[in-house]
Amino acid sequence: MTNEIVAFLDERKQTKLKKPGGKSVEEIESDFQIANWVASAARRAGQLSMVSHPGKFSHPDAKITPVLYVGQRVPDGYVRSGNVAAPHDVLGNAAALDVYAFLSIVLSDERSVLDHLESNSAVLRGMLGVEQDVFDQWRQGLLEIKSSDIVQKTDGGVKQVYFPVGDDYHLLSVLTPSGLVTENRNRIRDMKFSEEAKAAREARKKGEASETGLDDLFGLLTVRYGGTQPQNISKLNSNNAGEAWLLPSLPPTLARDHVRIPKRDFFETLRWDDQLKFIYTALHRIFRSDYTNINIRKARQQWFESIFEWVFCRAVVLQQLDPGWSDHESVRLPIAQKLWLDSGRLDQREDHDDWQQEIAESFSKWTVVTYRKLRKNLGDAAVLGQTEETAFAEELKAYARQMPEDIL
Template structure:
């Protein structure tokens, strides 16, 4: 066996420690098994890893994140090789990005092996660079070691002929002159950037649970000076990929527990007039009538129904459009209230709103520290929020309000059937952990 350099010894020691840790984990709590233990012999394990590395692929953009049954190509594109645009995208990651791995989940331990760092670089990087010390540490036979180096280095590879799949997102873009001619279209396939999603996930997790931002949040709540900025991501939605087996999507998706955050995409509000406070009111629905175009939409619906239109598709389509616009206004009313009132405003003694509406319009109150002398009240508020039944109650109150408006307009026949119908139109925004935009099946009487 050729004498190893100090660097070669460092490589071999790091590799041997990794293999030994795998062996101990496999045999933990079991009697020594010579057959199993032999698989973790240094050369034996490396030979097996070199065989299995072809079952996985390092990528930045994951196809299965779009649909778990998609069978096309995932891609590896270094962020610096992407067009450098002003918009936020994968290109902003530069050299500091996480590579993902797709393929056989049973071979993911090979990727963990290749991520071992020696001299501040991964084994994968040293293999791709053809490092002589690493080569000698892998195997005394140079031919074998060189073959392993080449095989492991191909973890990052591209399909010679990238393919799409019917389960993938596809956009056919007309590049020719004749829409009826298939060859005049160019196929665009948007791909999920797992590297970018991982960076965003890490930042959001730090903002939500990091100790530094926790202190900044406390200072913000108590209006005290703090040396660092306070970061907050509101109205997040957690999209779960892979179900109970997130590793089937990709390695990074598994590390995130399948959670991929979606940021709120509410349109900007240009109305600079602050809404009247919702204090000394029995219901926020009393203010809903004065929000945006709600009064006009209710009148349009009432006039339409009073005209007794024919029961056909055109009537149903127009009615559905008006109803959905009213449901959207309910969601926007809540979003504007969240943005313009400080969390905890429902603690005001003059707040007379029912509990379900307080939970709906002041969800961030659940993140505030318990007030001295009101600990039980605040704890009950948080518990009620987490039970998650209040969106249905809000939907029911919305339905009652719509029925009352229609009766005033001259439609006395509206009743329980209409109540259930209006409740189904309600879009009640609820911040995490209650799912956003839950659509109540029927609502409840207020």
């Protein structure tokens, strides 16, 4: 059976043998024997403090009582200590951090050395190969990493707030949950830079589908702790190179949408955006494929529908304006477009049987014209020949003839 503790010490011993620092091989071999090394670690553990909320994030010189909060998981919907699986942090003498690394070793039962010490595990004692009295002595020394002063104290360098309690108040010290900060950073890093995210981002560039999809966060702020010495703040801060990412916690910036009223032709006022460019790019690739393949023909029709939905969404904006807006003398739209876009003309639609067909034909013409304009900027330099473009127009007209019932 693998002894994870032996493997841990052997790895550190091999590193030390490469840079002995004036020690002989015999001395190094002796230092890394289980009995000698663990006894030394037990004496040094008190130089470290395991914490959940370090005070040095507020000020590097702040000295407060170590705070180690272990919260219970409660389905209350809050992102807080206890509801998120996050690592604890450690403060103290950097030369003693090997003790923390030892306590963090995960054994074959998926429990850490620290967990075994807290439960007075016979399994751990067996792995260390010592009698109970020696194990108890080591255990007491190693658990000093979790000890705390009886008297709680804060520091003037820690941010403080007045919190009302009835007619009085508490003065609270605001501390940073470094474990949550680290977990937040890890999740954002995975979202942005994991192999799956890279593959999804590349697929988006190529206009291809992605099985995983792509999530992203914008407006992040990088805050740095500790300057060139992040290890002076905490172990987790050092692991994170002194950086944390803050999510924007601001009210949204709202601006009144300016609706552009069409004067002569609704379709002429449409301006393409990234979504429309994406649709036409996909359609363009299909045009360069086998024109007679039935699956490709179905795919083209799906993109026709996407273009129509894009247009329809912009028509809905006008339909939601005050009824009668098309009566203004400056508006000289075709009657079919007025009937479609002005909700004040709903009762006039029954007097014009062919207005929907006119809209469908206008849509067909606009789609072809827009394609001609956009294709110069599309992925490949290929241009449809006259025969292919005519076929495209005819196919689009056939689709448009089926549209009237969808034009409301």
